[in-house]
Amino acid sequence: MTGLRYVYAVCHPFDAPLQAQLKGVAGDPPRLLSHHGLIAVVSHVPERDFSEEPLRRRLEDLDWLTETARAHQSVIDALTVVTTPLPLRMATVFRDDSGVRVMMEAREDDFRRTLERLAGRVEWGVKVYAEAEQQAPAAAPKPASGRDYLRQRRSQVRTDEDMWQRAEEFATRLHASLSSYAEDSRLHAPQNPALSRASGRNLLNAAYLVPRDSSEEFVELVDRTKDETRAGGSGMRVELTGPWAAYSFAGEQS
Amino acid sequence: MTVVERREIALVDLLDRLLAGGVVIKGDITLRIADVDLVRIDLNALISSVNEQVPSPWGEFT
Numbered sequence: 179m180t181g182l183r184y185v186y187a188v189c190h191p192f193d194a195p196l197q198a199q200l201k202g203v204a205g206d207p208p209r210l211l212s213h214h215g216l217i218a219v220v221s222h223v224p225e226r227d228f229s230e231e232p233l234r235r236r237l238e239d240l241d242w243l244t245e246t247a248r249a250h251q252s253v254i255d256a257l258t259v260v261t262t263p264l265p266l267r268m269a270t271v272f273r274d275d276s277g278v279r280v281m282m283e284a285r286e287d288d289f290r291r292t293l294e295r296l297a298g299r300v301e302w303g304v305k306v307y308a309e310a311e312q313q314a315p316a317a318a319p320k321p322a323s324g325r326d327y328l329r330q331r332r333s334q335v336r337t338d339e340d341m342w343q344r345a346e347e348f349a350t351r352l353h354a355s356l357s358s359y360a361e362d363s364r365l366h367a368p369q370n371p372a373l374s375r376a377s378g379r380n381l382l383n384a385a386y387l388v389p390r391d392s393s394e395e396f397v398e399l400v401d402r403t404k405d406e407t408r409a410g411g412s413g414m415r416v417e418l419t420g421p422w423a424a425y426s427f428a429g430e431q432s
Numbered sequence: 433m434t435v436v437e438r439r440e441i442a443l444v445d446l447l448d449r450l451l452a453g454g455v456v457i458k459g460d461i462t463l464r465i466a467d468v469d470l471v472r473i474d475l476n477a478l479i480s481s482v483n484e485q486v487p488s489p490w491g492e493f494t
Contacts, residue, residue: 182461230461247446268450271461281457292455303445366448374444383448419445425453 181222182229183272186253187263187423188282188289189217194260203249204228208256211275213282216289219257220278228271237269254423262297264289265423292428300393300421302386304356304400305369307415308345309378310338345414349382352403352416359399360386364426378415385426393421 184203191212202208202221211218227236236242250268257263272278282289321327357363368380388396400418407414 185457185459188455228461233461243447244443247443247450250450251441251446265449265454267454267456269461270454270457270459273460277460281459285455285457288455301449303448364453366452369444369448374442385449385453419441422449425449428453428455 181224183274183278184221184223184228185266185270185272185278185281186219186221186250187257187265188293189219189257189261189263190293191215191217192261196260197256200253200256201249202253203246208253211278213279214286216282216286218278218282219253219263220275221253223271228269233269233271254425258300258421258423262293262299263423264293264296265425265428296387296424296427298390299361299387299424299427300390301424301426302360302388302393302396302400302421303417303419304352304382304384304386305380305417305419306345306349306352306382307376307378307380307417308342308349309413310341341413345381348407348414353382353384356384356386356396356399359392359396360388362387362427366426376417378413385422387424387427390421 186202186208196208200207204221204223204227206221206223208219208221211220226232227242236246247268254263254265272281321330353363353365364385366383366385368383369376371377371380374380386396397418400416404416407416
């Protein structure tokens with residue numbers, strides 16, 4: 179029993195060897211399956227975890243999901259060192275090598291077009307967070323009357339509203355300027371704070387496609403805005419992640 | 433490059449890409465990690481994170 183085939187990515191043939199100790203999903207080292215001049219990067223995975231029913235259950239198991247996602251990512255990362263991979267959606271599974279070949283044949287033209295579009299590009303992730311400042315109890319004098327209380331309350335609400343509006347404007351402006359620098363951009367849904375454990379509200383969660391050669395400038399562009407948000411305790415925060423393989427741009431162009 | 437933050441990649445950032453990005457291909461195992469499933473993953477993670485380690489986000493009522 180050789181198990182099922184888990185496909186990470188499709189890419190052009192490459193010369194450099196993959197990192198020797200590389201382990202993929204389920205601990206199996208990734209193998210290269212060549213078909214019509216393209217390569218599918220494949221691991222053997224056990225049916226007990228990766229056939230349809232178990233897989234559906236497994237995906238709801240956070241520990242398993244974490245481990246699998248990290249293994250998937252480490253293979254994509256290793257590929258990114260030697261080529262520009264076209265990453266597939268997590269948990270793309272086939273019965274056997276011939277199933278993978280049939281798929282490659284059916285999608286060959288798409289793959290070539292997309293690989294061409296992504297060649298030499300990486301993805302950067304940029305997130306903007308904002309949080310209302312906790313007003314220290316000492317900052318406002320104790321209200322002397324009901325009217326005082328209401329006045330203070332109104333002014334606090336106004337300050338918060340101003341802050342959110344400024345933060346929204348900042349995020350919109352940042353996205354516009356990064357988009358104009360990048361070749362393409364995608365907006366992801368804002369992250370759930372309970373899942374990300376990040377403080378503040380996630381206002382922007384975007385991905386930018388940038389030529390590898392321009393990455394340094396892109397990072398500097400983001401860094402400069404970080405300075406801007408730090409100044410004056412604005413309650414805003416910019417986070418940069420990457421470089422990623424172009425996951426967010428692997429689908430058909432919008 | 434100046435200050436590229438090199439922390440371990442956060443799981444949410446990874447899932448944004450692995451479950452919402454990448455080329456979608458109908459494999460032999462026809463599993464659609466559709467929005468519904470993503471929501472469920474979100475919920476499960478939410479529940480376990482609240483239960484395990486962090487104080488309730490709604491504060492303690494004592």
